[in-house]
Amino acid sequence: MAFTMSVAELIAADTSGLLGKHPSWERVRLGDIASILNGAPFDSSFFSADEGMPLVRIRDVIHGETGTYYTGAYEDVYLVERSDLLIGMDGDFNSGFWRSETALLNQRVCKISANDALYDNQLLAYALPGYLAAINANTPSVTVKHLSSKTIGEIELPLPPRAEQSRIVAKLEELLSDLDAGVAELKAAQKKLQQYRQSLLKAAVEGALTADWREAQRQQGSPTETGAQLLVRILTERRARWDAKQLAKFKEQGKAPPKDWQKKYPEPVHPETTELPALPESWVWASLDMLGEIASGVAKGTKRENDVPVREVPYLRVANVQRGFLDLSEVKTILATEPDIVDLTLKGGDVLFNEGGDRDKLGRGWVWRDEVSNCIHQNHVFRMRPYLSELQPELVSHHGNTFGKLWFQRAGKQTTNLASINMTMLRAFPVPLAPAVEQLAIVEQIQLQLGNLDYQEMAIELAMKQSSAQRQNVLRAAFAGELVPQDPDDEPASLLLERIRADRAKRTSQPLTRKTKKYAEA
Numbered sequence: 001m002a003f004t005m006s007v008a009e010l011i012a013a014d015t016s017g018l019l020g021k022h023p024s025w026e027r028v029r030l031g032d033i034a035s036i037l038n039g040a041p042f043d044s045s046f047f048s049a050d051e052g053m054p055l056v057r058i059r060d061v062i063h064g065e066t067g068t069y070y071t072g073a074y075e076d077v078y079l080v081e082r083s084d085l086l087i088g089m090d091g092d093f094n095s096g097f098w099r100s101e102t103a104l105l106n107q108r109v110c111k112i113s114a115n116d117a118l119y120d121n122q123l124l125a126y127a128l129p130g131y132l133a134a135i136n137a138n139t140p141s142v143t144v145k146h147l148s149s150k151t152i153g154e155i156e157l158p159l160p161p162r163a164e165q166s167r168i169v170a171k172l173e174e175l176l177s178d179l180d181a182g183v184a185e186l187k188a189a190q191k192k193l194q195q196y197r198q199s200l201l202k203a204a205v206e207g208a209l210t211a212d213w214r215e216a217q218r219q220q221g222s223p224t225e226t227g228a229q230l231l232v233r234i235l236t237e238r239r240a241r242w243d244a245k246q247l248a249k250f251k252e253q254g255k256a257p258p259k260d261w262q263k264k265y266p267e268p269v270h271p272e273t274t275e276l277p278a279l280p281e282s283w284v285w286a287s288l289d290m291l292g293e294i295a296s297g298v299a300k301g302t303k304r305e306n307d308v309p310v311r312e313v314p315y316l317r318v319a320n321v322q323r324g325f326l327d328l329s330e331v332k333t334i335l336a337t338e339p340d341i342v343d344l345t346l347k348g349g350d351v352l353f354n355e356g357g358d359r360d361k362l363g364r365g366w367v368w369r370d371e372v373s374n375c376i377h378q379n380h381v382f383r384m385r386p387y388l389s390e391l392q393p394e395l396v397s398h399h400g401n402t403f404g405k406l407w408f409q410r411a412g413k414q415t416t417n418l419a420s421i422n423m424t425m426l427r428a429f430p431v432p433l434a435p436a437v438e439q440l441a442i443v444e445q446i447q448l449q450l451g452n453l454d455y456q457e458m459a460i461e462l463a464m465k466q467s468s469a470q471r472q473n474v475l476r477a478a479f480a481g482e483l484v485p486q487d488p489d490d491e492p493a494s495l496l497l498e499r500i501r502a503d504r505a506k507r508t509s510q511p512l513t514r515k516t517k518k519y520a521e522a
Contacts, residue, residue, distance in 0.1 A: 002146050003139045007154050010134050018130030018472070021158035022481025026493040031153030032504045033119040034112050038089075038149050039078065039105035046072035054103035056080055061088040061109060064099030078105045085112040085125055089147040093132040097125065110149055118500050120165040124157070126172055126475060131155045158479050159497060161490035171483050175474050183467050190460050197453055198402065204442050205399040205432055207280035213441050214280060227284040227433040230390065234291060237387040239265060241293075271430035283434050289427035291391055292351070292384040296423060297377035298340050310335040313345075316377040321352045323364040323401045331372055344376040344383075351384040351393045352377070353400060356420035363400050363408030363421060363429075367393045382426055390436035392443050399431055 011019045021027065030036075042055060052071035060066040080086070080103045087095045089108045105111055112128075114121040132147075135155075139145045160168065203209040217224060242265055250257050269289040276285055288294065298315065315334045320327055336344070352365040357380070368375075368383075377383055386393055400408075407429065412419045434442065477483045 002148060003135050003151050005138055007131075007151075007156050010131075010138060011156060013138075014134060016130060016134070016472075017476035018127075018479060019134060020476070020480050022160065022486070024486060024493065025161075025481060026159040026497045027156040028119070028159040028497060028500055029153060030112070030124075030155040030157055032500050033157070034114040034124065036149045036153055037077065037105065037111040037113070039107045039109045039111075040074070041107040042070050042074070042104065043072055046070055054101060055106050056086065056098065056103045056109055057106045058088040058090055058108055061086050061094050061096050064096055066100065066103060070104055074104050079103070080105050080111055085114070085121060085128075086110070087112060087128070087132065087147070087152060089149075089152075090144050093136045093145070093147050095125065095128045095132055110152065112152075115503065118162065118496065118503060119157070119159075120162075120169050122169045122173075123165050126169070127157055127479065128155075130475070130479075131157075159493050159500075160481065161487075161493050162496055163490045164484065164486065167484040167487075168478050172474065172478055176471060179467050179471055179474075183464060186460050186464050186467070190457065193453055193457055193460070197450070200446070200449055200453075201398045201402050204446050205395060205402060206277065207283055207432070207434065209445055210434075210438055210441050211280075213438065214282065224282065224435050224437055226282045227279075227435050230388075230436055231284055231286050231290065231433055234286075234387050234391065235268065238268065238290070241387065242266070269424075269427045271428060273430065276430055279432050280434075282438070283432055285430050286433045287427060288384055288396075288429040288431055291396070291431060291433070292386040294423065294426060295344065295383050295385070296355070297344055297379045297381050297383070298334065298336050299379045300334060308337055310337050311341070313341055314372050314375045316346070316352070316375060316381050318354050318357050318361065318378075318380050321354050321365050321381055323405075324366055324397070326352075326366050326368070326371065328371055331375070334376070334378070336376060341374070341376060346370075346375050346377060346383065347385065349386060349389070349393045351386070351396050351400070353382040353384065353421075353426060355380045355382055355422075356418055359409055359412060359414065359419040360405075362412045362419055363404045363426075365397055365400055367397050382423070384426075390439070391433075392439040394443060394446070395434075395439055396431055398446070400429070404429065 014020070039056070046052070047055070048069040048071050049067065050069065052069035053074065054066050055068045055070045056066055057068055060068075080098050082098060082100065082102075084098045085095065086098055086105075087093065087110050089110060095112075112124065114124050135147065135151065136145060139147075200209070207214075243262065246261060246264075247257060250261075269287045271285050271287040273285045279285065312333045313336055314331045315336075316326075317332065320331065346368045348368065348370045350368040352368060354361050354364045356362070365381075384396070386396075408421055408425075409419075411425045411428075412421045474483070
């Protein structure tokens with residue numbers, strides 16, 4: 001939907017301080033000090049990943065670079081050069097300078113070209129985010145928000161004297177450059193922590209994390225059940241549960257177990273280990289099917305007979321199951337039958353895997369720890385329930401989120417818009433099985449180190465929030481006219497506004513430039 005307020009109403013209602021101005025300044029419409037060029041609707045059939053002219057799309061505005069190219073005809077007027085100021089006109093209404101090679105301006109992105117004699121382009125770039133954020137916050141939306149070039153042109157910018165504009169920009173760059181450098185260092189540290197987190201989890205599920213622990217156990221001569229011996233116990237429990245379930249079914253039906261009924265036991269899928277990495281001597285590869293009971297969930301919109309009783313219960317969706325954590329900020333409910341509720345209610349220790357969506361979501365998951373009572377799961381979320389409590393579910397999930405990320409992407413099926421894995425693939429997923437006592441040692445080390453990482457990440461996030469708040473304070477002071485002193489020798493803002501109006505009148509009387517088409521070089 002589009003913005004419906006007037007910009008004057010927006011400024012009057014502002015509480016951020018970013019839309020203010022000094023009493024001696026004027027206000028000027030953005031369209032009076034800059035030209036606004038809307039991007040062209042380039043034909044997507046000419047899009048390319050590696051040849052033609054670079055194409056600026058909405059998602060490229062913040063990053064200042066693109067990975068999309070265009071091989072069709074284009075007009076010079078739609079060329080974007082380095083340092084051109086751009087605005088994304090859908091979504092969050094972001095703005096930023098283009099930082100890459102000459103490119104083409106795609107639809108729903110516009111280029112803002114200020115008249116430098118009248119308005120400092122860098123000051124415009126500092127001012128725009130506050131106005132765009134306010135417009136975005138006051139634009140009603142059912143789906144995607146839309147911003148028009150008409151609204152952009154009507155933005156009433158603060159208008160200091162032209163000389164004061166340059167002084168404000170110089171002071172802003174002095175103060176904000178240090179802040180920006182600090183934020184860049186914080187982001188680099190944040191990235192290193194993320195990389196270390198992945199390295200830690202990889203070392204955990206491959207056995208490197210507990211190599212010293214194993215050596216100490218060997219030197220002490222401590223008798224330890226191996227992973228292979230643990231697997232035998234797990235498979236014994238698997239068979240026992242199947243037998244008990246079948247006998248209960250026969251009893252419910254009032255039937256005696258038929259001859260050779262135990263021969264129908266579904267043997268577990270064995271993992272394909274040919275290309276798998278070597279494991280520590282006491283470890284063994286197992287399939288997910290060997291380690292736990294795997295189940296799909298309830299399908300949304302399932303048709304039922306009218307007389308079938310149902311009740312409303314919470315259920316997990318793909319959006320709730322993230323990589324390494326659960327997002328339970330919005331847990332929806334669904335109508336389900338009692339048999340479905342009995343079969344699909346999650347239990348503490350269940351390992352969750354996403355079945356489909358974008359390719360990078362395949363197999364993504366975490367462990368359920370009874371966060372929501374009587375919660376079931378939908379059919380796009382698989383559940384693995386370990387057969388033995390000695391199997392640490394967090395280790396299975398960490399493995400799925402590290403090694404499994406690429407494994408599921410290779411094994412998954414791709415349709416036009418979605419990727420998916422099925423039950424057969426999930427059953428065959430290979431999982432490294434360490435001895436039970438070593439699993440406990442791994443979990444202990446992971447929890448300790450992840451706790452330290454969480455503390456460091458929280459400290460970085462706090463520092464980034466403080467830097468952001470400080471940046472806002474600097475910008476508020478700049479637009480309130482408090483950052484640099486006013487100079488009585490400056491041309492007054494009122495006279496500058498008269499020049500702007502004269503320049504606008506001159507521009508509107510000029511004929512339009514004739515457009516010529518070119519083709520991108522292959």
